[in-house]
Each structure stands twice: as C-alpha cells, then as structure tokens.
Amino acid sequence: MPVREIAGAKVWRRRTTGEAMLRWVGWLIGVAIFVWCWQQISASTTWFFVWDAPRIAGDIIDRATPPRWSYMEKLWWPIWDTINIATLGTLIALVLAVPVAFLAARNTTPSTWIIRPVALFIIVASRSINSLIWALLLIAIIGPGVFAGILAIAIRSVGFCAKLLYEAIEEIDETQVEAITATGASRWQVMVYGIVPQIMPAFAGISVFRWDINIRESTVLGLVGAGGIGLQLSGSLNTLAWPQVSLILLVILLAVVISEWVSAKVRGAII
Known part of the structure; x- marks a missing residue:
C-alpha cells in the first residue's frame, strides 16, 4: 500500500x-x-406519452376492474394447455439433455476434441435463443398450435438442463468411479452404478426448477400463436377487453404461484 x-x-x-x-x-x-x-x-x-402514462395506466385499471369472472369458463382449457406445454416440453428436454450432458462433461465424453465441442455448441445454441423466438420459427415450419409451443419449450430447455447436469457430472466423487472400475465393470456399468446415483439429486432438482421456469414461459407463448392461455390474452388485448385481460392475468399469477409452491416443496423434499 x-x-x-x-x-x-x-x-x-x-x-x-x-x-x-x-x-x-x-x-x-x-x-x-x-x-x-x-x-x-x-x-x-416521445416524452409526451411518457408524462401521460400515469393517466393512461389509471384509465386502463379502471376499465379492467372488476375482472369478468364469467369469462373463467373459457380459461380452464387454455390454462390446462399451458400446464401441458410446460410439462411435456420439460420431459422432452430432459430426455435430450441427459445424453448431451454426458457428452459435454470432461470425465464422461468419448472425445474432448470433437464430441465435447459439438455438445457444448448444442447447449449454447439452445440457451442463446429465447423460447418466443423458437416458437415463431416452429410456427413458421409446422404451423400454430400447442405442439409448436411444446417443441419451443423443449428446445429452449435442453441447453439449460444439459449445462447444469454436465457441471454436476464433472463434480462427482471420482473415488467411487475408480472403485467400481477396479472391480472390472464395463463403461456402462461404471456409468450406471458410479455416476448416475451421484447426480440423481441434482437431476431431480434441475427437472423441477426448469419445469417451474417453463410454466412462466409457456404462459406467453400464445402471444405468438403457440397455444395456451397466452392465446386468450392476445385475443383479449387485441379487442381491448380489459376485464378479460385482468382475469387472465390473475389466472396466470395464480398458476405461477402454485407452480412455485410445488417446485419449492419438491426441491425441499429432494434436498
């Protein structure tokens, strides 16, 4: 100093x-x-609109209250679609993320020069594009609907799950792997009995955490035509049906709160 x-x-x-x-x-x-x-x-x-924003916001809130509770009967199926989009998309992502994670981890990849860079590229490519962009691309390819939303969530989630999982694989206790290898076990037996049991808690936590995130992301995919409650929100916004918009937002908030509670309970039980 x-x-x-x-x-x-x-x-x-x-x-x-x-x-x-x-x-x-x-x-x-x-x-x-x-x-x-x-x-x-x-x-x-345009600063005029900025200074006038409080008045506009107040006017929208006045129009949006009270919510149109009778519209709830039309939201049960869209919110069910939203939950299915998040759940099925997460399951598909986990199935794809497991092999990618094993190929990306330094201690399990067959080749650190060829296969590992390819796996890392898949992880980066998946995580670098938002689910809304994936949904737009998939809608252009396979058309609008819930299936496009499921695939968008799945593709977006692969990189997230694979990244956290391959980091967990690289942090395992190598002494257990060495002990099983010393018994003459094959490569697959070492993986099943020496690696998988060590990463299962991390895998379960990653799965629940990503499902919780996907519940939130799937609520807005309908804005671009990928199904779910976002589709109802888009239609209500386009027709300026503010009481319906407020009800839809309340339903989305409730769905996110419940998913957060479920995720916290499951993670607590696992950890």
Whole structure:
C-alpha cells in the first residue's frame, strides 16, 4: 500500500496518485458514455406519452376492474394447455439433455476434441435463443398450435438442463468411479452404478426448477400463436377487453404461484 509523507508524518493511502487518476478518468469516461446514451434515448422518445402514462395506466385499471369472472369458463382449457406445454416440453428436454450432458462433461465424453465441442455448441445454441423466438420459427415450419409451443419449450430447455447436469457430472466423487472400475465393470456399468446415483439429486432438482421456469414461459407463448392461455390474452388485448385481460392475468399469477409452491416443496423434499 502506498505511503505519503505529510509534515514529516507518514500517511497510508489506499492508492497511488497514478491509480487514483486512472480511477477518476474511468469514472469520467463512464459518465460521458451514460450522458451520450441518455441523449440517444431521449432523442428517440416521445416524452409526451411518457408524462401521460400515469393517466393512461389509471384509465386502463379502471376499465379492467372488476375482472369478468364469467369469462373463467373459457380459461380452464387454455390454462390446462399451458400446464401441458410446460410439462411435456420439460420431459422432452430432459430426455435430450441427459445424453448431451454426458457428452459435454470432461470425465464422461468419448472425445474432448470433437464430441465435447459439438455438445457444448448444442447447449449454447439452445440457451442463446429465447423460447418466443423458437416458437415463431416452429410456427413458421409446422404451423400454430400447442405442439409448436411444446417443441419451443423443449428446445429452449435442453441447453439449460444439459449445462447444469454436465457441471454436476464433472463434480462427482471420482473415488467411487475408480472403485467400481477396479472391480472390472464395463463403461456402462461404471456409468450406471458410479455416476448416475451421484447426480440423481441434482437431476431431480434441475427437472423441477426448469419445469417451474417453463410454466412462466409457456404462459406467453400464445402471444405468438403457440397455444395456451397466452392465446386468450392476445385475443383479449387485441379487442381491448380489459376485464378479460385482468382475469387472465390473475389466472396466470395464480398458476405461477402454485407452480412455485410445488417446485419449492419438491426441491425441499429432494434436498
């Protein structure tokens, strides 16, 4: 730590003069970038609508209350579709994620130069594209509907599940694997008896956690035509049926809260 002498006394300083100047220059550059970005945002913003937003929001809330409770009879099937989209999409993703995870883990992949990079690419490609984008692409290929939503959720979830799972595989206790290998067990027997039991708690936790996330994501897939309660929300928004919109939002909130509760209970039981 630098020392500075003032009136014959030594004073400890956290940074040298050069370090302090460099820090101030960094702050000035940061402030300048912020001001420039703010100017760009301000130039492309219609501030009249921003200042008028509280009044518009209040007007929408007045129109949306009370919710149209009689519309609930038309939401049972869409919310069931939403749950099915999340559940089936998660199951498909788990089936696909397990082999990808084993191929991506350093201690289980057959080849760290060829197969592992391919598996990592699959993981990155899946995670880098949002489920809404996947839904739009799939709708263009196979048409709108629940099936497109299921596939969108599945493809989006593969990378998430595989990434967490291959990290769990790489963190296993190698002594158990060595002990089973020493008995003359085959590669598959080592995997079944030495690796799988160690990663099963992580696999169960990942499965429930991803299902919880997919419940939320599947509620909005209908906005692009992939089925579920989002489709009802899109139709109500397009017709400005605000009482129906408020009811749909309440149903979505309730579904997310229940899924969160179920997920927390299951994870607590596993852990």
